Amino acid sequence: MMMGRLLSRGMLAGVFAALLAFVFARVFGEPQVNLAIAYEAAQAALANEPPEPELISRGVQAGWGLLTATVLYGAAYGGVFAIVFSCVYGRFSRLCARPLALWLAVICCVVAVVVPGLKYPPNPPAVGDPETIGVRTAAYFIMLGLSFCSAMIGVVIARHFAPRLGYWNANVLGVLLYGVLIAGLSALLPDVSEVPADFPAQVLWHFRESALGMQLVLWAALGLVYGALAERVLEPARA
Amino acid sequence: MATATLKPAVAVAPVPVPLKAVAPWAVFGALLFVVVLYFVGAEQGATALVSGHEVHEFVHDGRHLLGFPCH
Ligand SMILES: [Zn+2]
Numbered sequence: 001m002m003m004g005r006l007l008s009r010g011m012l013a014g015v016f017a018a019l020l021a022f023v024f025a026r027v028f029g030e031p032q033v034n035l036a037i038a039y040e041a042a043q044a045a046l047a048n049e050p051p052e053p054e055l056i057s058r059g060v061q062a063g064w065g066l067l068t069a070t071v072l073y074g075a076a077y078g079g080v081f082a083i084v085f086s087c088v089y090g091r092f093s094r095l096c097a098r099p100l101a102l103w104l105a106v107i108c109c110v111v112a113v114v115v116p117g118l119k120y121p122p123n124p125p126a127v128g129d130p131e132t133i134g135v136r137t138a139a140y141f142i143m144l145g146l147s148f149c150s151a152m153i154g155v156v157i158a159r160h161f162a163p164r165l166g167y168w169n170a171n172v173l174g175v176l177l178y179g180v181l182i183a184g185l186s187a188l189l190p191d192v193s194e195v196p197a198d199f200p201a202q203v204l205w206h207f208r209e210s211a212l213g214m215q216l217v218l219w220a221a222l223g224l225v226y227g228a229l230a231e232r233v234l235e236p237a238r239a
Numbered sequence: 240m241a242t243a244t245l246k247p248a249v250a251v252a253p254v255p256v257p258l259k260a261v262a263p264w265a266v267f268g269a270l271l272f273v274v275v276l277y278f279v280g281a282e283q284g285a286t287a288l289v290s291g292h293e294v295h296e297f298v299h300d301g302r303h304l305l306g307f308p309c310h
Contacts, residue, residue: 003260007268029304056296069279069301076275079268083261090255097253113306122306125299136308137285211304234253 009229014078017221018070024217028210036124098227105223111151113215119186122211154178280307
């Protein structure tokens with residue numbers, strides 16, 4: 001049952017981290033989303049297009065909708081994080097629960113968010129052609145999968161060479177291998193360049209900053225909170 | 240003398256969780272991950288299991304801010 005406890009704590013930490021990320025997104029992200037939607041409406045008015053009907057009001061989208069999406073995302077990543085943590089703890093690493101959780105959160109954030117975001121950065125509304133959503137969605141999820149797979153290959157190779165090269169060198173080799181693999185593989189995926197020529201650069205930049213900030217809040221909180229919760233399960237003498 | 244006042248170092252090596260115990264939960268966690276990522280990140284965008292636009296519109300801001308492709 002220990003694994004069940006580790007997993008449920010991962011999801012709990014994920015939900016808590018998501019609540020903090022929601023507050024960040026609400027304060028820093030939503031103003032940029034609204035500016036992008038205002039741009040979109042202005043473009044539609046210029047083209048004499050009728051405004052699109054609102055199925056769900058903007059207030060709900062920016063409130064309960066954003067909260068629900070973020071909490072689900074946090075719980076899902078929190079669960080996967082707990083599983084990765086349970087495989088690594090005491091097996092691939094000698095670190096105690098708290099430092100290991102923080103280290104893993106940094107690595108997961110790079111593999112799941114930062115690197116895929118370098119190829120396909122987050123975009124506000126009005127950036128992106130609805131016609132290409134199929135290709136963009138497929139390319140994004142393939143990039144995410146390739147990043148996960150490259151990271152796993154890096155871990156396997158680092159593990160394999162650790163007895164021969166020592167831990168430090170083997171880990172450097174694993175990280176290098178991940179970087180080379182994902183750089184090469186992502187070059188094979190199509191580039192997406194759909195920012196309208198007159199879209200305000202400032203809004204795009206601030207939107208991407210806030211999207212990254214939201215993820216940093218989520219992963220930092222997940223790593224710190226999960227470390228403390230896992231310590232109580234795995235190292236009761238220390239907690 | 241001085242060393243006597245030092246606390247003995249807690250030298251407990253972390254004990255790994257048996258992989259047999261991790262496996263069933265890993266399947267459950269991975270399934271949940273895929274389903275959630277699909278509904279938050281892609282449903283009623285590129286593909287749709289539920290007709291209409293309500294799911295897409297409800298999670299819309301999250302989809303953009305969490306970095307998924309949208310309109
Ligand atoms: Zn959208």
